[in-house]
Amino acid sequence: MTEKEIELKIMRQDPETEKGPRYENYKVPYVDGMVVLDAVRYVQEHTDPTLAIRWNCKAAKCGSCSAEINGMPKLMCKTRVDTIGNKITVSPMAAFPLIKDLVTDVSKNWETTRKIPMFTPKENMEKPWRINPKDVERSKEFKKCIECGLCMDVCHVVREHYTPYFGPMHIVKAASWDMHPLDSVDRSKYLNKEGGLGYCNITKCCTEVCPEHIHITDNAIIPEKERVVDLQYDPIAMLIKGIRKKEKVMK
Amino acid sequence: MPEDYETIESDVLVIGAGGAGLRAAIAINDSGQKVIVVSKSLLGKAHTVMAEGGVAASLGNVDPQDNWTVHYGDIIEEGVYISSWKMAEILAKEAPSRVLELESYGALFDRTPDGRIMQRAFGAHTYRRLAHLGDRTGLEIIKTLEHQVIHRDITFFDEMYITNLIKEGNRIVGAVGIKMNTGKIFLFNAKAFVIATGGSGRVFKITSNSWESTGDGIGMAYRAGVKLRDMEMIQFHPTGMVYPPGVRGLLVTEGVRGEGGILLNTKGERFMLRYSPEKKELDARDVVARANYREILEGRGTEHGGVYLDITHKGADFIKHKLPAMYQQFMEFAGVDITKEKMEVAPTVHYMMGGIEVEAETEKTNLDNLFAAGEVASGLHGANRLGGNSLSDILVFGKIAGENAARIAKNSDMIKISAEKVKKEIRYINSFFKEDGKNPYDLIDKLTTCMSDNVGIVRDAEHLKKALEIISELKKEFKEVGTKGMIKYNHGLLGCLELSNMLVSCEAITNCALMREESRGAHTRSDFPKKDKKWIRNIITELGEDGKMKFEVKPVDEMPSEYKNYVKPEVYS
Structure with a gap:
């Protein structure tokens, strides 16, 4: 990058005292390899300490600093300035209620997590447990989830519609237990009935924004959906249904 | 500014929601006492997520010769003989059970070909000892504990910044906190308290520590008259990222060396052969960190002030499978493909061996009802911590601290706190x-x-x-x-x-x-x-009556004679 200054635009609002958002402009000196979080923190530490941001590890491992950078859900700590140019707009995740500036209220996630049945080991297994190394792999992909909520933010079902859909992050969590080789519970039916799994129409936006590159749609959501269909597929019941339908028509 | 606040009561208050705090909360819940957990960051985001390489436990799955006495010896020797021998014993004996318990909570670990928990080599561990899930072990541990807490009857207040403890005689009776996302002030009134707030790594400019590691627990405990121990003992991790400047200090897991990575200077020399011909890259962290430092100081470092860490000889498939997070980290932050290129690394502040002094068997501080566990506590690691022992530390001592806090709470009455004391603290905040x-x-x-x-x-x-x-x-x-x-x-x-x-x-x-x-x-x-030799001593720090910091040097507790057989005698040159 030749420009040595970043033009940063940050959404500011305390919903308790301000009706709508305002975008404030800041100029931040550019440093090699800088990420968006560095720039936003520069503002906080040098220009306005009341700017609310949430961050912790600064290593893309804790999933705290989720925001929308030039409209795309991203981790601020993982987005290098030199990959997006020096005009940067940062706003909070829109799928969650705003607390202040770039900080949103993500506490609903805990309520949802609480609803999903936990890991429940099969009974009477000999200890210590033995697991085939290959069987660890399937669940391992989902274990990468850092619960950053970016997939929830990008999901149009979560974002724009009031449905019971738990959202991709929670389906990943459920899938990590469903695919645990020693787990004894099938969560797919529950996800379908209570978790609104059917509302997901597989646009794969969640997969695109996942900073851990989890194949959320292909490896978590679709297998859970397929499981539900398998469980509900009962050829005899379908045959009887079909005959009754015909009878109705004949009458 | 208003001076109103809300009071919340519980039997035990746990301050901090990293591995130690969450494991303590589970123990308190198991004992039937009402527990509240408060944390500075969001639940599940604590610094534990950063632990990569694994959790040390002498399961003996890969090297059957391993057992608790060998682990014990490693801790004492690498702690350079100023660790609490009792804490080392407890850790070495209990770590395997804590790992298996995590597995029963749903944590997954990589496996050996015959299906047991896989264990990897790590610096200065005699045997391959670290149970791990790729290079994301800390994340797996904290998520597992987090979901235990969520699914149990445990109340938590995250983004609650505790400003100070309120003391009555030799007891803590309350803690005042700011709920950051509302700005409301809370008083937590409890019968026993556990501090599990982590270290102070952020007091250094170049550090691998999270934002929240500012030593808040140490500050509040010190002000309440709690004794600190071995505060000078700061671990520098040999391998932090160097370039670009935005990521300077960010951790490069020891797992890279555990899996065969070697250190080179700009002359292409594998310099660890000079500093530590036997253990080489896998010597204790202090040895390797000083070696890296000297190579850089003496002009054999890179232009960005680092040395090279090279694992390319292991091949892309191996690296991507065993060190996926490192591969990703270098690719995304530095644009370096570690399967083809060398990494640039230099020492970074990583861990605090010092902290709050505790009783080995109970994790009680010098106050009657205050306990401490995890990085904020001191004693186990002495002058140097072995990789992987921090994760066993939080599990083993988190549990013990929780059990003992619950026991004290069960036998105590709640002491009411005068509003004036709380308002004084609120005035301080304002x-x-x-x-x-x-x-x-x-x-x-x-x-x-x-x-x-x-x-x-x-x-x-x-x-x-x-x-x-x-x-x-x-x-x-x-x-x-x-x-x-x-x-x-x-x-x-x-x-x-x-x-x-x-x-x-x-x-x-x-x-x-x-x-x-x-x-x-x-x-x-x-x-x-x-x-x-005359420094086989611990240094105790506390707040003096004159308001100044005072220090006391005391001899290290001597281990029973039969335990000396597990440890190589100390050598002086």
């Missing part, structure tokens, strides 16, 4: 709101720069004294810091409060470093380059 206050971040920047420049990996009296002068000036300037705006999610306010705690850690670290006139483990003095 006092930082002023029109012309100094920016706390300017002072924090001066402080952290001072610590990295003067109290770093190699120390001497001149620099340490200089640091003490700067710290003392900053303590005066601290009186002028302030912020504007509202209390809700105000980082300016947080900066002021954190700074008060950071100053406590810095003053203790620097004074103890000046007192210890020898080089032992992570503490290296260029003016006292040798280890000195």
